[in-house]
Amino acid sequence: MSKLVLAIDDDRLVHHIIDESLSEFCKLIHAKNGDEGIRQALKYHPDIILLDVEMPGLTGYEVCEKLKKCQQTADIPIMFLSSRVNLEERMRGYNAGASDYIMKPFNAEELKARIKVLYNYMQLSKRLSQDIKRAQLTAEIAMTDSGDMGRIMRFVGQSYHAHDLRTLVSYFFEFFQPFGLEVAVAFWYHNSNVFFAAEGAVQPIEQELMETHKDGNRFVDFGRRTIINYPKVSLLIKNMPIDDETLYGRYKDLFPHILEATNAKIKDMEVSEEALNKVEQIGIVFEELSEQLMGISEHQGQKLLALEAELAVLKGEIGIALSEQRVAELEKLYQHFAFLNDELSIIKFKLTEITDARHELIESLNKVAKPWGEEDVPAQTDIELF
Structure with a gap:
């Protein structure tokens, strides 16, 4: 199936380069500004959106935020095209809802490779989301104790019987399900990095952020996102309740406990x-x-x-x-x-x-x-x- 890609950029030369790079690789739609890009996205619902950061009128960040707030376009992966590639800009793009960030100027092979990754991510995310929905219809979470420590004790007991990462991560996400949080986790297992998301797949930019910060502070906060790091595991929380100070503090006190237990289990598995x-x-x-x-x-x-x-x-x-x-x-x-x-x-x-x-x-x-x-x-x- 041919991929449908929407390119939103005010620079004609960039559109020409994208045409030259991708015309035989996918079907292209072009928009010269943010407003036109939003209309095209709503009309055609492309597989992937390539989005410039600096444009007259709506900026790329503003366009991305509008698309992610709209139910019809929220699931479309967005890749920013920008000459700004420092970590602050990447984090700003991620906070706006982007799935990847590529530096201008780019070559054709790099752009094709990144689009393939995003397309595969989108397909995997759809399949996993469908599996999760089916599982939620039939599964009942047997919480014998409603207290936080009871949940941790339950996880520790379950993890004792986990002998591979997929089994362990299923218990891990089961722990977080009652909190209504969107989470992703990275296991630093032996010399490899293994990523899982509670819903869908882990986006490339999320992987990059967790890899960048894995050797940093225990807590890394940016916007509504928080990364909690341990030597063998890093947790990304995508929707921390920063407006509720009490709940926010409770989560920061609670979640390191389960990460400590998970970290110990990973070491045992190794x-x-x-x-x-x-x-x-x-x-x-x-x-x-x-x-x-x-x-x-x-x-x-x-x-x-x-x-x-x-x-x-x-x-x-x-x-x-x-x-x-x-x-x-x-x-x-x-x-x-x-x-x-x-x-x-x-x-x-x-x-x-x-x-x-x-x-x-x-x-x-x-x-x-x-x-x-x-x-x-x-x-x-x-x-x-x-």
């Missing part, structure tokens, strides 16, 4: 995965050792038969000088036993590897059984889980 890798390594070494032992056994069996036959001959030649041929044959037998000695040395070396891996596995399993090291115990001034 350690468990490392332990499983060690087990697999041990299995591979044992297979190699088994094959080697089988080869040695077969070779040794053949040589033992030869030695037995040679001994029988020698018994019949007692008192007779041994021939040079017999001496040579005995030399071969000696070389055979030397070979066996070398092979046994290799076996001993591999057994040492197995022993070392076994020790590492035991240490990993001990970490799983006792996930909190002394250095990991939360300080009283930071977070008290219960």
Whole structure:
């Protein structure tokens, strides 16, 4: 299916560049200002909107805010085109509702790639939203305790049985559902970044913001958005109730508790995965050792038969000088036993590897059984889980 893209920009040259870049890639609609762009969006409902920031009349930020407030156009991904690319401008664009932000001047391949990402995001978001709606019709959240700590205890109990990120994140979002908050989460798992959203998919600009701030402060506030950071998990809340000071403070006190528990679970999952890798390594070494032992056994069996036959001959030649041929044959037998000695040395070396891996596995399993090291115990001034 061909993508329908609306380009809103007051610069004719930009429209020409977009035409040259995308004419064979998608169907294009053009608007020369913000008001015309809004009318075109309402009329054609494009798949993606490319939006200039600086325009006469309505600015790109104002156009974006109007489109996101309109029910007919709120779900259309918007990509800002701008020569301003500092973090403040990107955050302003995100707060206005944009899904991505690309710098002018841009090349055709970069623009195509970013549009593909946004289009895939939109399709995934639609599918996930439909799945969520179906699930909400049939699912009942069994909250045995209406208190905040009761919800956290329930999550901790559920997370104990989660052994993969998708299961864990389903319990994580279940915790936030009663609060009516729009949230996204990033797991910094091993050396990869894994993103999930409670509804739809995580937008590219949201991923960028969480990656940018993940090593920053515990709380990062910008507009109605708040990011809460822990070493293994970051939470983005998109609609924090900043106008309700009491509720706002309650959430900031409460949510670090569940993030602390989630952070501990992620560390446990990483350690468990490392332990499983060690087990697999041990299995591979044992297979190699088994094959080697089988080869040695077969070779040794053949040589033992030869030695037995040679001994029988020698018994019949007692008192007779041994021939040079017999001496040579005995030399071969000696070389055979030397070979066996070398092979046994290799076996001993591999057994040492197995022993070392076994020790590492035991240490990993001990970490799983006792996930909190002394250095990991939360300080009283930071977070008290219960």
